[in-house]
Amino acid sequence: MCGNLGFNPLYCEKMLTLQRYGASIDIGTSHVGINLCSLDDCKLVGHSFELNPQSVVGADILSRLKYHASQARSVLDLSKLIKNHIDGQLHEMLGALSLPLGSIGRAVIVGNSAMHHLFFDKDIRPLLKEPFVGINKHDISCTGKEIDMITLNSAEVFSPPLVGGFVGNDAIAVVVESGVMKQQRKAVLIDIGVNTEVGLYDEDKIYFASAASGPAFEEMSIADGMTAEAGAISTFRFGNESQFPNIETIGDEPVQGICGSGSISILAALLEKRLIDEFGTFVSPEESPHVQQLGDSRAFKVARGMNDDWILLTQQDIRMLQQSKAAIRAAIEVLFQEAKVMPEEVQHIFITGEFGASFSFQEAVKIGMFPTLEKAEIIQQPNGGLGGATKILCSADGEELCSSIADRIRYVNLTSNPVFDEQYAIHRVFE
Incomplete structure (x- = not known):
């Protein structure tokens, strides 16, 4: 085939050897996940899961879309920001494996509709106006060069169809x-x-x-919230004989804050002990030593932190x-x-x-x-x-599978x- 196209067979053999890796990328609102795989056997050879750098302009989708649509884009382009982040992560993975640029021959990219449109630099205006329809839902097949990705420069890039509204192809x-x-x-x-x-x-x-x-469940809006890392409260239960709690932290490290699973666990315990009512309002400090008055509001004293300060779940957190x-x-x-x-x-x-x-x-x-x-x-x-993006990447009929699923989906x-x-x-x- 290569010889018929006029290329040196040795050059073609080298390129086929190089492009035996694939990248699957899930662009989430809070985090970006990347897998680097061998296309020969789909073995995972590299992985990263890092904060989405776009969060510097807002934790939520609408904040980013409004920023991207404003004049502020000339200061910080969110499309370039996310592409640079992904390029950086992939460059590190390739370097760790002593692989040169050009090693990635295929990539699958998924995300919700907003993250998808910001990455591919599509018109975001339909996502800023109710009822949030009119987005470009078609799948995308292009080269990495066409979307200005250095590490994917020679790769075939595929992004499945979007579903509708803010439901993106990560749903597929x-x-x-x-x-x-x-x-x-x-x-x-x-x-x-x-x-x-x-x-x-x-x-x-x-x-x-x-x-x-x-x-809230990713702990960006909780007063003493933190990501699921060492020292985060993951489980909270009151003892059977007293109100003194049994607390588990990730890594069994000293308490530093509350992660998403911890906030659910604490809420369940508060309801069981009736320290909050059906409306989520705390009982008074007189009714429980674990409730603290904070000005006009109240908070639950979860545990002592590393500096002996109380880790709190506030009334605003409950809301x-x-x-x-x-x-x-x-x-x-x-x-x-x-x-x-x-x-x-x-x-x-x-x-x-x-x-x-x-x-x-x-x-x-x-x-x-x-x-x-x-x-x-x-x-x-x-x-x-x-995980699904990686399966699509490694499947011989991945694009057809995505199309079949998209045809069955009804957006509500x-x-x-x-x-x-x-x-x-x-x-x-x-x-």
Whole structure:
């Protein structure tokens, strides 16, 4: 083939040897995940999971879109920023393996609609105006050179079709990773993040919606919140005989803050001990020594930190967590109604996201974040979008698979949706 095109066969052999690696990239609102794989056997040879540098202009999607649409873009271009970040991460991986530039022959890129449009520098105006439709949903096939990616310069780049609204092609990657299409069982799919994507698989149809759950569970808006790293409170329970808590931290290190799984665990414990009421309001300090007055507000004294200061969960934190859990639960209830599926019919629930594998499902049910799904097999794993993107990368018919999934998806718009509004109001209250 190469000889027929007029190239030196030795040059062609070298290029075929070089381009035996592939990159899968999941651009999340808060973090960017990258896998580097050998295309010969799909063996993972490099991985990174780092903060999305775009967060410097805002933790949420709309803040970034508004920034990108403003004159401020001339100061900091978010499209160039994310491309430079990914190039930097891939360059480090290649260097660690003593591989030259040009080693990556194929790449798959997924993300929600906003991250997708910012990366590929598409028109973001449809995402800034309700009902957030009119986005360019087609798949993208191009070379890395065409999108100004140095480490992907000679690679074939593929990005699957978008679903609709803020539901991007990371939803398709989650469907691939979950394996629900092979099992043919009614299933709920949840990718928890700043922008949570909720799916419901029912035979040949897949319903998807996007809930603006905010950054509370990724601990960007909690007073003493932190990412899931050493010293973060991950589990909190009151003892049976007293109110003194049993606390577990990641790595069994001294307490430094509260991560997403910890906030769910603390909420469940507060409800069990009735230290907050159904509206999320704390009891008075006179009723519990664990409640502290903070001016006109109150807070729960979780644990002593490294400097002997109290790690607190404040009343404002509770409100943020209520909003997040209500948005996720309301989205699930909307899809149940849309598909005419009862919760007891669900046989499989797949939960992913940055902390998708780390929290207690039972505690999440206690705080009303999920319905009781007694017959469902529960699978929790982190980074399902990245895992699915890697499977698409390594599949000989990955593009056709994505197209097939996209054809089955029905996007459900929650904007100005009366059922969503009703369910959100119901589930802001604790049961």
